[in-house]
Amino acid sequence: MKRVQLAAVGWAGAGLALVLLLGLLSVEWRMTPLPASGWAAAAAYLLVSNVLLVRGLQRRRTERFGPANIVTSMRSTLVGLITGLVVASFSAAVPVPLLVGLVAPALALDAVDGWVARRTGSTSELGARFDMEVDAFLLLVLSVFVAPALGSWVLAIGGLRYAFVVAGWLLPWLRAPLPYRYWRKVVTAYAGVALAVACTGVLPGVSVVLVAGALVLLVESFGRDVVWLKRERGRVRVGR
Numbered sequence: 001m002k003r004v005q006l007a008a009v010g011w012a013g014a015g016l017a018l019v020l021l022l023g024l025l026s027v028e029w030r031m032t033p034l035p036a037s038g039w040a041a042a043a044a045y046l047l048v049s050n051v052l053l054v055r056g057l058q059r060r061r062t063e064r065f066g067p068a069n070i071v072t073s074m075r076s077t078l079v080g081l082i083t084g085l086v087v088a089s090f091s092a093a094v095p096v097p098l099l100v101g102l103v104a105p106a107l108a109l110d111a112v113d114g115w116v117a118r119r120t121g122s123t124s125e126l127g128a129r130f131d132m133e134v135d136a137f138l139l140l141v142l143s144v145f146v147a148p149a150l151g152s153w154v155l156a157i158g159g160l161r162y163a164f165v166v167a168g169w170l171l172p173w174l175r176a177p178l179p180y181r182y183w184r185k186v187v188t189a190y191a192g193v194a195l196a197v198a199c200t201g202v203l204p205g206v207s208v209v210l211v212a213g214a215l216v217l218l219v220e221s222f223g224r225d226v227v228w229l230k231r232e233r234g235r236v237r238v239g240r
Contacts, residue, residue: 034088042084045137049076052133056126068117069127071109076134078106079141086145099145100199106138107192114185135188136161142195150198150208157191157215160222173233178225187217 034042053073057065082102085094113131117123140158147154168174191214198207 034084035091037091038084038088041087042080045080045083046077049080049134049137053130056129066117066122066124066127067120068113068122069130071113071116072127072130072134075106075109075113076130078102078109079134079138082106082138083141086141089145096200100196103138103142103192103196103199107189107196110135110185110189110192135192139188139191139195142192142199146195146198146207146211149201149204150211153215154195154198154211157195157211157218160218164222164225174226174229176229176232178228181225184221187214187221190214191218 082099085099085102088094110131113127117127136158140162143154143156143158164174194207194210194214198204198211201207
């Protein structure tokens with residue numbers, strides 16, 4: 001019975017994200033019709049992300065979705081739209097102002113969900129993981145969009161998180177829980193802003209400097225985590 005309730009909670013959040021996605025897609029369609037590939041990418045992102053969210057709710061046996069997770073779901077919906085636009089850009093030009101107009105609130109809401117979680121006492125491991133994965137995928141999508149203009153090296157920004165995950169499959173000690181570090185949020189936010197500026201295509205020289213700085217900061221942040229995990233290897237319990 002509880003498993004059914006958990007699924008209902010998760011799908012309620014997924015349903016809210018779906019309603020938001022459909023509403024925003026209708027606005028986007030009026031402004032610039034997406035090709036089938038864009039629609040498919042947005043829908044695939046929404047489906048996969050919400051299935052994983054429901055599984056996380058079931059695994060942790062939590063019955064409260066929480067206001068902070070609702071905010072993150074809204075941000076995730078924007079990331080779905082951004083994904084659709086980026087995929088559509090592979091076959092046709094997309095309006096950059098629309099893309100940047102979606103990226104800006106997606107980045108801004110990154111500060112809101114944490115604030116809401118703290119103010120409402122709804123912080124949770126699942127919420128933090130949900131927030132982190134949305135951040136990671138947004139950086140991946142944006143790095144894919146700007147790579148043709150700045151160079152393939154930009155893809156490292158979006159790929160670092162996923163390289164870390166793959167490394168954890170091979171080295172279990174990399175899967176141990178990390179202590180909270182506010183600097184991670186700062187670096188992620190900076191990387192998002194730098195990539196958003198690069199998306200505009202304005203002042204490409206400045207964009208290269210900003211994005212290169214983001215890559216350096218991300219490498220430093222991930223490197224610090226790896227060093228800490230290696231030092232604490234055997235003393236921190238590895239999660240499943």
